[in-house]
Amino acid sequence: MAKTLVWVEHDNTQVKDATLAAVTAASQLGEVHLLVAGSGCAAVAESAAKIAGVGKVHLADNATLKDALPENVAPLIVEFMGHHDAFVAPATSNGKNIAPRVAALLDVMQLSDVLSVEGPKTFTRPTYAGNAIATVESSDAKLVITVRGTAFAKAKTSGGSGTVEAVSGGADAGLSSFVGAEIAKNERPELTSAKIIVSGGRALKDADTFQQVIFPLADKLGAGVGASRAAVDAGYVPNDYQVGQTGKIVAPEVYIAVGISGAIQHLAGMKDSKTIIAINKDEDAPIFQVADIGLVADLFNAVPELTGKL
Amino acid sequence: MKILVPVKRVIDYNVKPRVKADGTGVDLANVKMSMNPFDEIAVEEAIRLKEKGVATEIVAVSVGPAKAQETLRTALAMGADRAILVQTDDEVEPLAVAKILKAIAEVEQPGLVILGKQAIDDDSNQTGQMLAALMGCPQGTFASAVAVDGDAVTVTREVDGGLETVKLALPAIVTTDLRLNEPRYASLPNIMKAKSKPLATKSPADYGVDTAPRLKTLKVSEPPVRSAGIKVADVDALVAKLKELGIA
Ligand SMILES: Cc1cc2nc3c(=O)[nH]c(=O)nc-3n(C[C@H](O)[C@H](O)[C@H](O)COP(=O)(O)OP(=O)(O)OC[C@H]3O[C@@H](n4cnc5c(N)ncnc54)[C@H](O)[C@@H]3O)c2cc1C
Ligand SMILES: Nc1ncnc2c1ncn2[C@@H]1O[C@H](COP(=O)(O)O)[C@@H](O)[C@H]1O
Numbered sequence: 001m002a003k004t005l006v007w008v009e010h011d012n013t014q015v016k017d018a019t020l021a022a023v024t025a026a027s028q029l030g031e032v033h034l035l036v037a038g039s040g041c042a043a044v045a046e047s048a049a050k051i052a053g054v055g056k057v058h059l060a061d062n063a064t065l066k067d068a069l070p071e072n073v074a075p076l077i078v079e080f081m082g083h084h085d086a087f088v089a090p091a092t093s094n095g096k097n098i099a100p101r102v103a104a105l106l107d108v109m110q111l112s113d114v115l116s117v118e119g120p121k122t123f124t125r126p127t128y129a130g131n132a133i134a135t136v137e138s139s140d141a142k143l144v145i146t147v148r149g150t151a152f153a154k155a156k157t158s159g160g161s162g163t164v165e166a167v168s169g170g171a172d173a174g175l176s177s178f179v180g181a182e183i184a185k186n187e188r189p190e191l192t193s194a195k196i197i198v199s200g201g202r203a204l205k206d207a208d209t210f211q212q213v214i215f216p217l218a219d220k221l222g223a224g225v226g227a228s229r230a231a232v233d234a235g236y237v238p239n240d241y242q243v244g245q246t247g248k249i250v251a252p253e254v255y256i257a258v259g260i261s262g263a264i265q266h267l268a269g270m271k272d273s274k275t276i277i278a279i280n281k282d283e284d285a286p287i288f289q290v291a292d293i294g295l296v297a298d299l300f301n302a303v304p305e306l307t308g309k310l
Numbered sequence: 311m312k313i314l315v316p317v318k319r320v321i322d323y324n325v326k327p328r329v330k331a332d333g334t335g336v337d338l339a340n341v342k343m344s345m346n347p348f349d350e351i352a353v354e355e356a357i358r359l360k361e362k363g364v365a366t367e368i369v370a371v372s373v374g375p376a377k378a379q380e381t382l383r384t385a386l387a388m389g390a391d392r393a394i395l396v397q398t399d400d401e402v403e404p405l406a407v408a409k410i411l412k413a414i415a416e417v418e419q420p421g422l423v424i425l426g427k428q429a430i431d432d433d434s435n436q437t438g439q440m441l442a443a444l445m446g447c448p449q450g451t452f453a454s455a456v457a458v459d460g461d462a463v464t465v466t467r468e469v470d471g472g473l474e475t476v477k478l479a480l481p482a483i484v485t486t487d488l489r490l491n492e493p494r495y496a497s498l499p500n501i502m503k504a505k506s507k508p509l510a511t512k513s514p515a516d517y518g519v520d521t522a523p524r525l526k527t528l529k530v531s532e533p534p535v536r537s538a539g540i541k542v543a544d545v546d547a548l549v550a551k552l553k554e555l556g557i558a
Contacts, residue, residue: 069476070439071448093469097451100404100439109405109524112434122528127433128327132336135529175448179464179475192470196557221557233489239454239468246428246488248470254557264326271536275555277548283541292539293551305545310558 002030002120005058005084007077007099009092010036010044012066017193018090020051020154025147026088027053027155028117034058034162035080037073037170039066049162051155057162062170067178068094074101076170081106086143091249095146103144110144111136115151129245129268149192150251150272184238191243194224196254199243199270202230203259203281203299210236213299214258217307226250226270228260244269259299262287279303311421311458311480313356313365315390316411317349319374319381320431329532336431336530345381348426350388350493351486355456356424357389358491364458365422367391371414373407375399379509386504387496393509398521404432406514406521408440413517415445420481422463427452427485438485448478452487 004026009016026032032053036045037060045059058080064072077098081087087102089095091113103110114123115133122137123145191197198218204210210231218225226248227241243250245268255273260266262278262285270276271290278291281298288294295302321327322342330337345353359365370385372378373396382393396410415423428435442449450456450465454473457464458480467474468487496504514521542548552558 067474070442074443093452093467096435097439097449100434100436101443101449103436104405104408104440104443107405109403110434110436111525112436126533127530128321128336128431129433130533131327132329132530133533134527135531137526137528138524139526140524173448174479175446176476176478179477181469181472181474183471183473229488238472239487239489240470240472245430245433254555265323271533276536276539277551288541289538290536293548294539294541295545295548296541297545302545302548306548309545309549310552 002085003083004029004032004086004088005077005080006032006034007087007089007095008034008036008044008048009090009094010038010041012038012041012044015044015048017154018092018149020157021149021152022088022090022147023051023053023155024152025114025117025145026086029086029120031055033084035060035077037065037076039063045164047157049164050158050160051162052159053155054160054162057164059164059166060170061166064172065170068098069176069178070098070101071173071175072170073098074105075173077102078105079169081142086145089146091146091148099144099146106142106144108140108142108144109138110146111138112146113148114145115148129264130271131264148249150249184240188218189222189224191224191226191248191250194252196221196223197226197250197252198223198256198258199226199228199260200231200236200258201228201260202234204231204236207236213303217303220307220310228266257287258303260287261285262290311365312367312369312418313359314369314371314411314415314418314420314423315349315352315356315385316371316407316423316425316437317353317381317385318346318426318429319343319372319378320346320429323347323430329530333529333531335527343377345384346426346429348428348486351488351490352424352426353385353388353390354491354493355486359458360389369394369418369420371396371411373398373402373410382509383504384496386507387501388494392507395509395511396514396517397511398514400521401523402514402521403523403525404434404436405440405524406519407437408444409519410514410517411441412444413519422480422482422484424484424486427487438483442483445481445483447481447483449483450476450478451485453484454487454489456484456490
């Protein structure tokens with residue numbers, strides 16, 4: 001049976017949800033081993049070992065691995081790939097940063113953003129902003145894939161009985177250093193795991209208006225908040241709110257698009273939502289072509305009224 | 311310092327791609343093609359670094375068909391100094407593109423290679439990271455700010471939770487995100503001038519790179535289509551629908 005190595009996304013404290021979809025994809029390929037690379041992250045390895053279906057958990061705990069710098073992490077993964085057949089990472093910003101570096105070092109062509117496992121070496125993946133789904137077979141000796149989080153069920157975080165093995169490695173490549181991060185503190189549900197998302201577009205005018213119109217509705221619904229690229233570019237909200245081809249890919253139970261036209265690049269990030277609701281004053285806006293429920297109205301009247309009536 | 315900017319000729323981002331009826335790919339016949347939007351941002355960033363006196367020369371590179379010359383001319387019209395077309399009619403995967411770019415970098419010795427973060431046709435998001443690995447260089451992907459200082463470059467990156475900043479030793483690889491800059495339009499005089507800028511034509515074999523694909527596309531299909539649902543008359547009707555969905 002093939003042995004797969006899943007790179008665990010974490011913040012040195014907790015396993016991130018995106019990992020769980022990657023584990024599910026990996027389990028369809030073979031035996032699942034995990035790599036927890038970080039600093040002071042023993043607790044992460046302990047909880048990773050409890051993920052259902054997990055065998056070995058390799059724990060590389062080293063100050064040089066704290067910030068997931070690909071220059072330091074990729075060579076470590078390459079060492080492990082000496083005795084694994086497939087490398088699987090979630091298609092998060094970290095996963096996308098590290099996996100191709102691993103693939104090139106292994107002289108392997110990566111499969112990005114995999115949607116389904118069709119066979120031992122065959123996968124589907126989106127191209128052209130999700131407008132064409134390609135079924136692709138790899139001819140490389142080893143596989144390197146990144147996994148779209150919304151396409152696979154999350155593995156259960158309990159019930160597993162993996163064993164944690166500490167490993168050395170992860171030397172500083174001396175090429176890069178971490179300067180800092182501005183990670184937004186957000187009390188709302190994270191976009192990629194939220195059940196409901198309220199997203200605002202360019203129509204929201206400015207940051208204050210976005211806050212006053214979108215946030216109260218989201219709070220009433222316990223929803224995460226997203227945005228179109230136009231809204232982010234205009235500075236209404238930070239970049240991590242962006243949904244779309246080049247932002248986050250989301251698939252909540254309910255996606256409410258407010259004042260968003262529905263450009264293909266935006267649709268690429270949300271059209272797998274279970275129910276799409278659109279509020280737009282232009283009845284011909286393309287968003288209505290994918291919306292299950294549409295309301296043609298001026299959002300500045302409709303959204304406050306809706307918030308009030310919930 | 312020299313900057314290398316790889317640019318790809320892709321379907322224009324305003325065109326809605328159509329899957330061919332026989333399931334072999336996307337129909338590109340008579341479809342408008344343009345420079346990959348992220349690569350325009352890469353060219354723009356290189357030009358700004360030249361305008362700041364950080365860069366001395368900008369070399370644009372494209373791997374693709376003869377028509378990719380047009381893409382390179384666009385880069386030259388924006389402000390690149392010269393161009394290299396690595397001509398092939400085959401589809402070249404990111405790994406092979408990265409190998410070709412590595413070979414070019416060995417000749418050109420750039421201080422920075424600025425690529426797009428992803429090509430909007432294959433949506434791979436791989437080439438820059440692969441090039442960095444092959445060159446043994448650091449990488450600053452998904453950049454929203456780039457500042458060169460002596461023998462290092464500081465890159466602000468757009469990541470899932472917000473922004474992250476890394477400092478990389480030169481030579482380094484940068485890939486652009488959308489908010490790095492707004493690319494300029496080439497002026498008519500510059501478009502004219504670009505016609506006489508040097509453009510060398512090479513082949514993958516000149517660089518000793520085997521471009522045989524590693525991935526075989528078995529089938530290309532349309533994603534499941536969503537059909538338009540219903541329109542509700544007013545907010546009350548919407549509230550009723552939300553109640554049906556169990557979220558209100
Ligand atoms: C390479 C590339 C990648 C991209 N990636 C992304 C991405 O990841 N995500 C993304 O979102 N975009 C992306 N885009 C941009 C995309 O093409 C669109 O420009 C963008 O999605 C438009 O945002 P919008 O719908 O908010 O704005 P607009 O298109 O301007 O739409 C605003 C909408 O608001 C409606 N409206 C205005 N006033 C009101 C009102 N008072 N009440 C109700 N409705 C109102 C209008 O009818 C209109 O439909 C990308 C583009 C490129 C080139
Ligand atoms: N054929 C090509 N010619 C030149 N540059 C390319 C080519 N393919 C990819 N690139 C560069 O690599 C980036 C990422 O592409 P990809 O990895 O295919 O998503 C693009 O934005 C370009 O800068």
